[in-house]
Each structure stands twice: as C-alpha cells, then as structure tokens.
Amino acid sequence: MKAEVRRVAQADEAALISLRGVDKVYGTGATAFQALKEIDLDIHGGEFIAIMGPSGSGKSTALNIIGCLDGITAGSYRFRNTQVEQLDRNQRALLRRHYLGFVFQGFNLLARTSARENVELPLLYRGQDAATRHRAATAALAQVGLAGWEHHTPAELSGGQQQRVAIARAIATQPLVLLADEPTGNLDTTRSHEIMTLLTRLNSEQGITVIMVTHEPEMAAYTRRIVRFVDGRVDSDQPNEHPVSVTPVGSDVAAAEAV
Numbered sequence: 205m206k207a208e209v210r211r212v213a214q215a216d217e218a219a220l221i222s223l224r225g226v227d228k229v230y231g232t233g234a235t236a237f238q239a240l241k242e243i244d245l246d247i248h249g250g251e252f253i254a255i256m257g258p259s260g261s262g263k264s265t266a267l268n269i270i271g272c273l274d275g276i277t278a279g280s281y282r283f284r285n286t287q288v289e290q291l292d293r294n295q296r297a298l299l300r301r302h303y304l305g306f307v308f309q310g311f312n313l314l315a316r317t318s319a320r321e322n323v324e325l326p327l328l329y330r331g332q333d334a335a336t337r338h339r340a341a342t343a344a345l346a347q348v349g350l351a352g353w354e355h356h357t358p359a360e361l362s363g364g365q366q367q368r369v370a371i372a373r374a375i376a377t378q379p380l381v382l383l384a385d386e387p388t389g390n391l392d393t394t395r396s397h398e399i400m401t402l403l404t405r406l407n408s409e410q411g412i413t414v415i416m417v418t419h420e421p422e423m424a425a426y427t428r429r430i431v432r433f434v435d436g437r438v439d440s441d442q443p444n445e446h447p448v449s450v451t452p453v454g455s456d457v458a459a460a461e462a463v
C-alpha cells in the first residue's frame with residue numbers, strides 16, 4: 205500500500221527539541237495575528253544557538269513555545285520525544301521545572317530579596333528542603349562568579365551582577381536547556397561580553413543546551429548556530445564555524461583575567 209503523503213516532515217527523533225509545521229496565532233477574528241508560520245526547527249542536546257531577526261519577527265514567541273510558557277496553534281512540538289501539546293498545564297509546568305531554565309532581558313529578580321533567596325526560588329517550587337536549597341543556591345552563585353554576594357539585594361548589585369543572579373537562578377536546578385531572551389539587552393558592551401563568556405562556559409563545560417534570542421551580531425558570534433527569523437518564518441539556519449573563543453574556567457588565562 206502506498207504511504208500516505210504527509211504535509212509536515214517527520215520529527216527528528218534524535219533531537220532534544222523538534223518543532224514541525226508550528227503556527228502561532230495570537231487573538232481571534234479580526235484582531236488575529238499570526239506570529240509564527242510553519243516553523244520547522246530541530247535542536248540537539250549540547251547545542252549553543254542564537255535566534256536572531258528583526259523586532260516582531262517571532263523570536264520571543266518561538267522561545268516561549270520552546271520553553272512551554274505558551275502553546276502552539278498548529279503543528280507539533282516534541283521535547284525529549286514527548287508531545288508537548290498533549291500535556292496538560294501541570295505536566296507542562298513539571299517539564300519546565302525539571303528541564304528548563306529561563307533568563308530574561310529585564311533580569312526579573314524579586315527586589316527586596318537577597319541574591320541567594322532569588323536563586324532558591326525554583327528549588328522551593330520543586331519542594332526541596334532549606335538546607336539543600338541553600339547549598340544549591342550558594343554553589344550556583346559561585347558558578348556565576350558571585351561567591352560572597354549571597355546576601356545582597358538586586359538594588360545593591362550592578363546590572364551585570366543582577367543578570368548573573370538570574371543565570372544562577374536558572375542553572376540552580378541543573379536544567380538540560382537554558383533559554384535566554386535578549387539576556388544582554390540591558391547591559392553595556394563589557395558586561396554583555398562577560399555574560400556571553402559565562403553562557404559559553406555553561407554550554408561547553410557543563411553541556412547545558414543554550415538557546416539565546418539576540419539582535420546583536422557580536423553576541424550571536426559566541427554561539428555555534430544562528431537561526432534567523434523574518435516575519436514569523438525561519439529565514440536562514442546556519443552553523444557559525446568560528447565562534448568567539450572563550451578560555452575554559454581554571455585555565456591560567458582565565459585565572460589571570462579574574463585578578
């Protein structure tokens with residue numbers, strides 16, 4: 205018997221993240237707006253990828269869908285071979301808490317709360333006890349270069365440090381995937397490069413898959429793959445053969461830099 209012709213290609217079963225024919229429509233009727241159109245995208249474990257494109261091209265929409273913060277209108281989204289659109293709200297929340305970490309442009313920290321308590325929040329949602337939370341949060345802050353800053357509130361930290369706290373919060377749960385929406389958008393050039401160095405090391409040394417939205421080519425240059433969105437479609441998807449090189453933590457050069 206002849207195989208049925210399918211409109212969308214098969215999902216890539218080896219991929220960690222697989223979008224097929226994904227549409228996203230906001231609103232209904234006359235005000236309906238299609239933000240994503242037939243997106244096909246596969247991302248494998250361990251990738252470091254930049255999503256670029258003009259404002260309004262659907263970058264944040266795609267990231268929110270990948271992060272299970274928002275649902276799709278049509279098509280299919282598989283995460284670790286689980287069909288995400290078939291999960292209910294609670295199952296999606298569990299998937300988020302166990303596998304995903306988020307970093308946003310505006311840091312999104314609780315203002316009158318210490319760095320350590322901010323980092324502990326996702327661990328609290330996971331039901332971990334206080335001692336375990338303290339230990340994990342302290343370790344995550346050390347990983348982002350903020351040992352000794354545990355008791356400072358966001359107001360007492362620079363923008364670059366606040367974004368480090370947000371990254372510590374995202375990695376405290378040891379996620380498979382770190383999703384970052386314009387993480388350097390509110391930072392000056394020097395701080396932006398520091399954040400990119402940190403994301404590069406989390407990817408290369410800990411194997412965390414990093415998916416970052418940015419419109420800055422200098423920041424995308426750290427990643428190993430650049431996907432460009434235009435008008436809600438994937439316009440191009442190319443490897444970055446020569447990413448900015450970052451010295452590993454613990455090497456002599458990295459140690460010298462930190463002095």
Ligand SMILES: Nc1ncnc2c1ncn2[C@@H]1O[C@H](COP(=O)(O)OP(=O)(O)O)[C@@H](O)[C@H]1O
Binds near residue numbers: 231238263264265
């Ligand atoms: N919640 C929403 N309701 C209606 N339209 C939205 C919503 N979120 C985004 N949009 C629209 O979808 C398009 C893509 O938005 P977005 O994904 O935020 O773009 P980007 O991140 O590339 O700037 C934009 O035109 C935006 O106005």
Ligand SMILES: [Mg+2]
Binds near residue numbers: 264265
């Ligand atoms: Mg956006």
